[in-house]
């Protein structure tokens with residue numbers, strides 16, 4: 001037992017010894033590995049310290065020096081020396097190459113000595129800006145560059161700016177003049193590179209109200225340099241944010257990621273370069289300013305905006321180069337690294353800067369010229385633009401630069417406001433001229449409506465004095481102030497067109513006009529622009545017209561965008577349009593706002609730009625009136641005598657084949673002979689009696705079809721003799737055109753003496769046309785109706801009985817001989833049974849009550865159609881299936897209702913009888 005235990009113990013001890021040995025070995029290895037790692041780390045740390053400090057400076061640092069003399073670190077020094085030698089061997093030509101690079105990337109004033117350019121006005125159009133801008137120079141020792149030690153190699157130092165980078169400058173104590181000189185130098189290089197107006201500099205200094213870069217004073221009187229209020233950094237940042245949003249919007253829409261890309265593709269500088277110089281005081285800005293500044297900085301470069309921040313300790317996102325001043329002449333920059341000291345260029349001579357600024361300012365003022373003319377809005381070649389994506393045309397100028405109006409997906413509809421005489425109509429002419437000169441009538445169709453009294457658009461349709469017309473115009477409506485129904489008709493037409501386009505889009509499985517045009521290249525899909533001047537008239541009363549107009553307008557405003565149907569609504573008093581404010585959708589869809597001087601509520605409430613806008617200017621705002629979208633533009637005179645007509649004539653000569661627009665002139669009733677509805681009539685089985693011109697987009701007339709159905713008679717109601725004569729005249733004459741002679745007999749009977757001549761003339765005219773037409777005297781009416789009613793059963797020829805002033809003949813008609821029917825009974829028979837046998841009565845009653853008397857207890861069914869003149873709406877309900885009739889009589893208009901075709905009465909314009917002028 002004892003031996004066994006001893007053996008076991010010996011085995012355990014031996015195993016433990018082995019384990020201890022193994023552990024010892026492992027610990028030794030670990031110790032060694034750790035020592036090696038520590039030595040390596042020390043080498044790396046030293047390497048890092050030497051690299052950071054630089055080889056030269058490291059040898060002067062006692063602590064570093066001590067570590068470097070450690071033999072264990074010899075390897076580090078050997079390696080670094082090797083790298084350095086190799087680098088400098090490669091860099092031996094570095095300074096030269098740098099000089100060449102700067103010379104190529106900073107041509108002309110961007111990099112050359114001031115003597116070569118200071119005081120000369122720049123010429124670059126700014127399509128491709130220099131990549132670098134010189135600020136000074138730097139020197140390296142030749143020994144460091146593989147040359148003879150002690151020799152100096154100097155090279156130019158330049159920084160990127162436009163398109164490329166922002167700049168953050170940090171001053172050292174007492175270096176403000178040097179910073180100013182640096183900024184002035186840079187800005188002067190930029191301003192002298194480009195043609196006047198191509199750069200806009202914005203100066204903001206937290207500590208100064210004025211005198212920021214005072215040598216630029218001459219330029220600060222132009223838009224090239226703007227000094228901002230030190231307390232209103234937010235305004236400047238807002239302005240930049242607005243530009244960024246606007247520019248981003250249109251570049252993206254045109255399919256470019258940045259303004260630079262668009263500029264390169266189009267070969268045009270579309271915007272001025274903008275440089276914001278912000279002088280801080282080394283302290284952090286307020287949190288909201290920092291937020292706004294960072295937001296602006298991140299989108300600015302893509303929009304052609306660069307920031308130069310001086311002592312603003314905010315870290316900007318995006319590309320930023322830094323310049324930190326060491327003293328008045330020296331700085332270090334992120335371009336050259338911390339090791340190299342940059343000697344800043346000496347300040348430009350103040351006197352020469354002042355002179356140069358004055359010269360650029362003068363050149364800018366000269367370039368901007370005086371007020372531009374309408375001709376400046378027109379392109380050199382007409383009709384070359386395509387409207388598939390948008391309509392874009394300059395409408396005015398701001399400091400010589402054209403200001404565009406864009407009508408497209410982002411700004412589908414426009415609202416124009418301004419007090420009377422502020423130039424709204426002139427603006428519309430400038431816009432229409434600029435658009436029509438760029439887009440052919442296949443690209444742009446105009447529907448123009450003016451509710452104002454006067455004839456502002458009349459010249460756009462063929463007239464007596466000028467046979468030309470605006471070929472893009474499909475409809476011109478003038479003097480429609482009392483015919484709100486015409487506005488309604490236009491809106492209905494547009495809503496129908498919207499449906500037609502939606503259906504086509506659906507059929508081609510596309511969602512917008514551009515795609516539809518691509519899919520259906522043979523289709524005719526111009527952009528439609530409907531201009532409604534003084535559109536508040538549409539909403540003039542609280543009635544059905546207003547209600548319908550509002551809902552139609554809302555529908556078109558919402559859906560028109562994608563179908564290429566655009567509204568331009570102009571008004572003196574947008575604030576006063578009650579119905580409009582009740583339906584903000586329309587207002588909101590009008591994202592393009594044009595405010596004439598002193599316009600109210602067109603722009604956003606806090607946007608006061610219109611108040612300050614000078615005469616003959618407009619604030620053009622594509623951002624729903626928010627201040628950052630403001631673009632002030634001088635609008636050339638487009639409405640002086642002969643200005644627009646000259647363009648119109650040229651366009652007409654080019655495009656006359658596109659047909660003339662329909663002219664609707666509310667002040668002039670059309671003559672029957674001029675109406676297409678009349679001239680196109682020919683003999684037919686279903687003759688229609690024309691009652692008057694429709695208030696509609698199409699040139700149509702309202703008519704009563706005289707079929708054999710009961711009630712196919714026409715009553716004219718009211719005392720207005722002129723209109724009553726007109727309606728009966730057009731009804732009779734139109735019918736006469738639809739019968740072959742011999743197939744119809746006309747019988748005219750006039751109980752109103754003053755109308756006798758007109759009736760006789762009509763009778764003679766019918767006879768001259770080959771028809772049988774008898775004019776029966778008033779006292780013969782009883783006998784006439786008796787004979788006609790007796791002959792009714794065996795009648796072979798159609799008969800049209802035209803009765804003038806039936807009410808005057810009622811006493812005679814009512815006369816009844818015992819045992820016989822009265823004339824009135826016979827008339828009732830004619831009204832009731834006539835249509836079925838080809839006899840129709842067209843009668844004039846001067847009051848509704850008298851018509852009711854005529855019809856008796858039989859009800860109103862025998863009068864299937866009527867035209868009311870000076871009769872109040874409420875009297876008409878019995879003749880209109882009991883519905884409430886809204887009608888306030890108005891001169892030269894009639895309310896027409898045909899039971900078989902109308903759901904509610906419609907306003908018509910009785911045709912003008914040329915003879916009426918002599919009566």
Ligand SMILES: Nc1ncnc2c1ncn2[C@@H]1O[C@H](COP(=O)(O)OP(=O)(O)OP(=O)(O)O)[C@@H](O)[C@H]1O
Nearest residue numbers: 419420421422423424425426616635636637639640
């Ligand atoms: N930009 C302009 N340059 C020169 N004259 C102008 C300009 N704009 C308008 N006018 C002139 O001012 C007058 C009024 O202009 P316009 O008829 O366009 O104003 P409006 O705002 O439409 O006025 P209203 O609402 O009373 O019709 C016209 O005689 C017109 O020729």
